[in-house]
Amino acid sequence: MTIYEIIRRKRDGGELKRAELELLIQGFVAGDVTDYQMSAFLMATFFTGMTKSETETLVRTMLASGETVDMSSLDGPKVDKHSTGGVGDKLSFIMAPIAAAEGILIPMISGRGLGHTGGTLDKLESIPGLRTAFSPLEFRDLVGQVGMAIVSQSSEIVPADRKMYALRDVTATVECIPLIVGSILSKKLAAGLDALVLDVKVGRGAFMDSLERGRELGRYLVDTALSLGLRATAVLTSMDSPLGAAIGNALEMIESVDVLKGGGPTDVRETSIELAAHMIHLGGVSSDLGEARIRARTALDSGRALETFTRFIVAQGGDPAFIDTPSVLPSAPVVREAMAPAEGYVDSIDALEMGLTSVELGAGRLTMAGTIDPAVGIELLVSVGDHVEAGRPVARIHASDDSANASAAARVLAAIHIADEPPARTDRILEIISQVE
């Protein structure tokens, strides 16, 4: 079986054998399979998909391409969460401290932002002194000491994913369920997890734009995780409008602290509690999901989550001064409010447009080589359903100069749709997909 025949078989909708997928992926990592043959294979897979059995082999082969982190010396359930990426998504900074405060160990390997979605590492690095590059041993020790750590992916972990993702990103083969599953699960298995909570975003600002596609991805992830011995739950959450009010790196860290102190936007607070409850439940700390929800809420309201968050920031070298004094974080030179053009009810806030506008401001990057500005971003002053008066502020733009501010303000106002009638109430949490063992 040659690489040509493997591509051709996938193109024609056939199922590949384990040895064939191994030949392809191992050969690609070793440099024997060319980028152009791999990209033809990836595009063929976009169209013809993979069977469950092929996807499992894909995950295993990708995992085997690199080293794994040995967390076995740590005593306690290792649980992580993964988000498929949204706009204003700062949930990790809240849910992880909540779950860690309840005895869950959270070895989180995160990524940088690309396209219209922000990156967890980019947000964290707006904190002076904070580091995210650690060796596998340092990573394990951080998790052991604090209960959680958020680090960048080292080059030894799943090199097949780094190489494949770089290619998918420039060949329009990202939005393919088996390839998404291969990428997520291989990295999570490499971190030595017992269980995984998946936050599958659905809507305008997410990769999966319909509930059906989100459900398909969630079910596929949960089922494949189970067959690989990993407990998993997928929570489908709405990404039609941005999560919370802040979009931008330092702005999102400040909002996270607000929520950890008991304030902040309700959607961020409630979604964080729900996801943390699933981590606590899947990790076996609570055998009952209802009890896990109560534990999560109590950990947040008692201040224990904020305490864990503070220890996490310090352990990774960050200056915790911003927790009490947000103004120590980078701030933008031109901060101005944008005013509602008409009276009415906020009918929708376009998450994709908000994400793209924040990238245009400098908060994100469009290629991996791009740099980001931690200070810039958007603060929404209204939520979906709010009544607004014409001429009253609906957003605050943090920009590097006047012209960027004006340009962003126009895009932001166009993305906040105002209607005569209030919209139907919608929930952030749409559906929960559990394993059936």
Next chain:
Amino acid sequence: MTIYEIIRRKRDGGELKRAELELLIQGFVAGDVTDYQMSAFLMATFFTGMTKSETETLVRTMLASGETVDMSSLDGPKVDKHSTGGVGDKLSFIMAPIAAAEGILIPMISGRGLGHTGGTLDKLESIPGLRTAFSPLEFRDLVGQVGMAIVSQSSEIVPADRKMYALRDVTATVECIPLIVGSILSKKLAAGLDALVLDVKVGRGAFMDSLERGRELGRYLVDTALSLGLRATAVLTSMDSPLGAAIGNALEMIESVDVLKGGGPTDVRETSIELAAHMIHLGGVSSDLGEARIRARTALDSGRALETFTRFIVAQGGDPAFIDTPSVLPSAPVVREAMAPAEGYVDSIDALEMGLTSVELGAGRLTMAGTIDPAVGIELLVSVGDHVEAGRPVARIHASDDSANASAAARVLAAIHIADEPPARTDRILEIISQVE
């Protein structure tokens, strides 16, 4: 519009604008668009196709990537034929001399064999001294002097096709109608043609395995040619069984001479006459196709086609001695007959298997870097419909050693299916697709 967005639009079934296709193809030839982005685009095109308008732009952009041959100083209709590739296809050596004898100018740029189909240039080069590499000016002068020339593609002609074909060949994106049309028509337009006869092979030994797919390709080629100002007719011919009796380079040259002398297999003779008649008709030498058929048959039977063939061989540096003395061509050391295992009627002869067996003998190549043996091949001693006796010879194998001979004999016998009843009679020429202007 970035290359990423172009790939994505094609992936999602959208129609690309002229400027977008130009950016892609010109960038690819210039080396600015990577092989892996082009191969993702080619695979996406395999699945979503192209509109007529996109295909026209593809042809024009590929054509513009290189030089064209200026044939305008030659007085007479310039007509070529193109075959989509079959097994035992030596028709060019017969139809071109026929049409040239009737006043058609034939500037033929040919390819080498790849996969199970033989190459026109490989067959020609079995003649001692014969050259196929000529400059554009030499090429024009050969056509002017003899009425025909068969040369290899210079690196200045349609570099986009050479680069794209090399990539398609290793990424399983050859069998895609708009890409096939782009490749064929860009090269033919570069040769300064007025008209083109297309021999679209259909069946077991062809790229298009069904009549429906062949019809689709033929109609697409003819329509696109018309919209680019090129008169064209497609003749669908059957490639379930090999054309004629000889498969192999020198063997096919010998069979071609037999036909030019008035003998040889009927299917080769009749198909050559039909295709030559379309060249004569499309070139405007006969305004009536029936008359063109009579002219073609007369040119062959009178010996004028053989005379033109002889001048063509000499003009390209070949020693014409083989025309009278076939034994001067390379001959294989081990020539043996293979005997029918049972009595009955030849029901079918698998063209694909015959092609693959001839490649295994050394008559073809599986990669562009492979070398070929001009002497080896297969001579069929029976045709479909013949009655055979058990133990009587059905094929003669020309091999480089005993073991290759024995192995090929077994494959050849397995590919000649013998049945109790004679098969239904089938024609080589299945359908003619003309332009409706």
